Amino acid sequence: MKHFVVGVLPYLTFLILVFGLIYRIRGWYASKVKYQLNLFPVPDTPGGEILKEILFFKTLYRFERPLWVMSYGFHLGIFLIVIGHIAGIAFAGHQFTLFGATPEQSEKLSFAFGMLAGTLAFLGALALLLRRLSGQIKQVSDPWDYIDLLLILVIVTTGNAMRTLAPVELSTVKKYFADLFSLRPINYELPDAFVLHYFFGQILLMYLPFSKLLHLAGGLINKAITLTGDGKAKLLRL
Numbered sequence: 001m002k003h004f005v006v007g008v009l010p011y012l013t014f015l016i017l018v019f020g021l022i023y024r025i026r027g028w029y030a031s032k033v034k035y036q037l038n039l040f041p042v043p044d045t046p047g048g049e050i051l052k053e054i055l056f057f058k059t060l061y062r063f064e065r066p067l068w069v070m071s072y073g074f075h076l077g078i079f080l081i082v083i084g085h086i087a088g089i090a091f092a093g094h095q096f097t098l099f100g101a102t103p104e105q106s107e108k109l110s111f112a113f114g115m116l117a118g119t120l121a122f123l124g125a126l127a128l129l130l131r132r133l134s135g136q137i138k139q140v141s142d143p144w145d146y147i148d149l150l151l152i153l154v155i156v157t158t159g160n161a162m163r164t165l166a167p168v169e170l171s172t173v174k175k176y177f178a179d180l181f182s183l184r185p186i187n188y189e190l191p192d193a194f195v196l197h198y199f200f201g202q203i204l205l206m207y208l209p210f211s212k213l214l215h216l217a218g219g220l221i222n223k224a225i226t227l228t229g230d231g232k233a234k235l236l237r238l
């Protein structure tokens, strides 16, 4: 089972993720727009405004402040996790030496940012889940909304637990990925805590293209494909 998770599943995950994403994105572009959907000419929104929306969730901040706190914290945590995983594994925790830190300082900074990211993502996901369990939001939620958040909570919790209770050597993880990418055999042991976290992480990556979690890409493409006043589809400047 362990060998399957570290030696076989990653290749399946990669294929399902890449082909799944191509399939979904092609589907969005191919869908026919039969009727003119806009009542007004396409607004020429300045790029700066769109950037503020993406970076700060500006509209949510203005109109729904409590939801902004949960959602922004959660997304910031996930963003830091993605950057942290790539840099942390590629440089085996020594990524801050690029900015002048010593290897020991870099490991401490890596730990601090990892804790910050993991805490933000955990609290954000928990708050979003509790919000969905109450009031009117519960009535408009379907099981997938809960499954998405629960899966993320499981991955974040196993990640946080591994970082604090059963730390894995990042140099070992780096070597593992180098072997995996070069199609070399993985005939050494990896810690159980890592394998568990990695398993759930891969489930998320395989499920991602078919889930609602792709809303960021969907939202941007939706904004990009818009009808002009003469009814023709036009790619908006993003």
Ligand code: HEM
Residues within 6 Å of the ligand: 081, 084, 085, 088, 113, 114, 115, 117, 118, 121, 152, 155, 156, 157, 158, 159, 160, 162, 163, 167, 168, 170, 173, 194, 197, 198, 200, 201, 202, 204, 205
């Ligand atoms: C599927 C590929 C993944 C791999 C190989 C992986 C690997 C790792 C490793 C090695 C650590 C420990 C870092 C350390 O102790 O220095 C870690 C921690 C963590 N992981 Fe992952 N992970 C993956 C996916 C994910 C995903 C998809 C999420 C979130 C949705 C996530 C969330 C976390 C969190 C919150 C931590 C603790 C804080 C941190 O170190 O950033 N991981 N992961």
